[in-house]
Amino acid sequence: MTRRVAITGIGPVTPVGIGVKTFEESLREGMSGIGPLTRFTVPDFPVHAAGEIDDFDPAEYLDARLIRRAERFAQFGVAAARLAVEDAGNVADGLDPERGAVVVATAYAGMERISAEAEVLGRRGWRAVSPTTSMAMMPAVAAGLISMEYGFMGAVECPTTGCAASGHALSRGAELIRQGLADVALAGGCDAPLNPVSLATFATARALSTRSDDPAAACRPFDADRDGFVMSEGGVVLVLEDWERARARGARIYAELVGHGHTADAFNLSRPRPDGRGALNAMRLALRMAGREPAEVGYVNAHAAGTPAGDAAEVLALRTLIGPSLPPVSSTKSMHGHLMGATAATEAAATALALHRGLLPPTINFRTADPDCAVDVVPGRARKADVDLALSNSFALGGVNCSLALAKAV
Secondary structure (H helix, E strand, O other): OOEEEEEEEEEEEOOOOEHHHHHHHHHHHHOOOOOOOOOOOOOOOOEEEEEOOOOOOOOOOOOOOHHHHOOOHHHHHHEEEEEHHHOOOOOOOOHHHEEEEEEEOOOOOHHHHHHHHHHHHHHHHHOOOOOHHHHHOOOHHHHHHHHHHHHHHHHHOOOOOHHHHHHHHHHHHHHHHHOOOEEEEEEEEEEEEHHHHHHHHHOOOOEEEOOOOHHHHHOOOOOOOOOOEEEEEEEEEEEEEEEHHHHOOOOOOOOEEEEEEEEEEEOOOOOOOOOOOOHHHHHHHHHHHHHHHHHHOOOEOOOOOOOOOHHHHHHHHHHHHOOOOOOOEEHHHHOOOHHHHHHHHHHHHHHHHHHHOEEHHHHHHHOOOOOHHHOOOOEEEEOOOOOOOEEEEEEEEEOOOEEEEEEEEE
């Protein structure tokens, strides 16, 4: 018998808030967590906006020894897991350690540390490179640290599929529970890509917004004047739990994770298929697993990052899936930016909260309609809506697509 998967805890460490309460309030009010890029200075750099987390203190979540050894992305992951477990209540009480799993993704791991040590290697030679850099190079270090934190001895995994990575992490965590291989899974993602090398690669590819007049409004999904995405940092972990176990312990259930779809565009490393076929198939597979019809979808948290081609292709895919009368489709990236390996989990958290509260998060910075993206983007502020089924989409470089189907907890 396939088991149901409940979302019982949410742990955000994001530009729009640390902790579920602040995160939810920011989404409700349409607050931007994007601002001027201050992390570094490069002459003539064309990018001026980023989603930085200025109020994160790792000492609140990790001891001093781990802070020295764990890179910023892993610190985000450990903090997000702790917040999620606290939010879920007594989720670990009575849990067999071998029935606890951790699936925490990343895209860029310790890129900043690796870049710095490469300079050390060039200046001072190989003996000067710190041995602790090996941990910075390991994408799975955050998942490993989280498993140690809670003594979880089940599966420990780390998808690294770019912008879809934490969507794949949630899918995998849910599958472990559905198949009876785990009772609880801490699943999500973390990334700290705000360093010169990472941003420069996307800047030279002309994928990032270069808007300089108003950094907070740089990310403009669906808008006719959108000019690229805004890179951010952070981590989000969700507590996934066997439905019957969650009910038995009286847990609050935000939503049910009812399906996922994973596909490939098989088209281009950096551009989506113009016909949206890969995205369409991912959504179809998610709904098929959920046993639901496209017409039942009441809300979509779109991948829409603010790129001209990507936003239009996703809307086309949605029109093909559902028809001309689409439900509300918003992009919370307009507020928190693109958290890369953590972005899918961030948006799944926003979607779960939307189902739980009956309040759809908005797309901010929407000013000029684009005929290719003619959908209800929930502009400006959150909107009350009683939704039973939602999709949360994440599409990555390389043509990697992930769609999650979430249902209201009933």
